[in-house]
Amino acid sequence: MSSDACRISLEQFEGPLDLLLYLIKRDELDIREVPMARVASQYLDYIREAEELDLDIASEYLVMAATLASIKSRALLPSRSVEVEEDPGRALMRQLVLYRAFKEVAAELRESEEIWRNAFPSAGERERWVTDAPRTTSPGEVTLLDLIEAMDSLSAVPEEPVQKYRRPELKISECIEMISTRLRHGRGTSFRDLVGATLDRRIIVAFFITLLELSRQGLVTFTQPVPFGELVLVRSEGWV
């Protein structure tokens, strides 16, 4: 890819189709017989270049890049006689032909615009000119568009607010209470028994923190009857 081509920024294109048309026109290719694989490579180079320059690439360009990559890979595979789907290259070609036609008539409209926007109408008509400057709307002066936007924003709100509920919290003091009861008669217990079958992470964490604290204060000790076995939790003499 020539370096001058890279310098052209994506901003001057009206989207991926416009960029493709530019590449096709630049190489003076016939749109109906474009070597899609070749154009695809150039397009992908272009996008990669833009990525390296850390440009913000609109998602439409990336979608097209994916389409082109699939067209390219398909072109490399031996063609099968029975094609169920339409060749994506052909579909893209048709899209390009249609878009190019609209681009051309848009250019013709542009010429008419240039002529007639230079024909100035009567003062009365000029009063209805819409300038591009941000409009301030006085009360009561709303357009149909404003109404529809307002309506859409209303319907976007879910009809019933999502119900929130708080799960009961487990306090450290409650954990101490429960551990104390469990260890009352000098019997040991394991962490697994203590926590029970719960899957609630917060309960597990609460008990774990509580045990760390109790052990730090020397109120509980751990014994391990079997190597690599489960730790057994025992109440210390000091815990009254």
Added chain:
Amino acid sequence: MLDVTARIVEGLLFASDRPLSLDEICDLTGSGPETVTGALERIQAALEEEGHAMILQEAAGSWRMVTDPGVGSSVAQLFEDRRPGRLSRAAVEALAVIAYNQPCTRAAIEAIRGVNCDSALKSLLERGLIRISGRQETPGRPLTYSTTEGFLNYFGLNDIDHLPRKREIEELIGSGGDGEGDAPSETDLFGS
């Protein structure tokens, strides 16, 4: 020297704050369509003959008197700050798709152009070049857009059939369509 009817028609067109249709001019002058058409032709001939800076423009089936685009750049100085700007490329392209394909959903426009066109549609609506003409009876009931009389005036077109390369584009839409270009069953939202 213009005849009385032509002078009245010229006065009406000069002073009117909107384009006047043939019917309206007939009513206002109490003359038949042939008389008015003749008067319009004589006014046009007289303006041309003497090289006046005023011309008659026929657009959207109506007539109005405007300054000749030839002196436009000079006249434009009077309104530089409040004259509407040129349409963006995106807006003209979206407008072209709607014009040849109306009524037309936003999805159909985006399918042809391959890019989002929200802001283009917004500016076209604000400038009164397109209008919301209904909803398409497909899932989501998307809004459909059509061009307005203001569109014809803006581009100096007499009617939608005078769009450049009308037939050719329609054939392309018909053959290239993956269903997008098909005329949707439209419901008239506002009972116009």
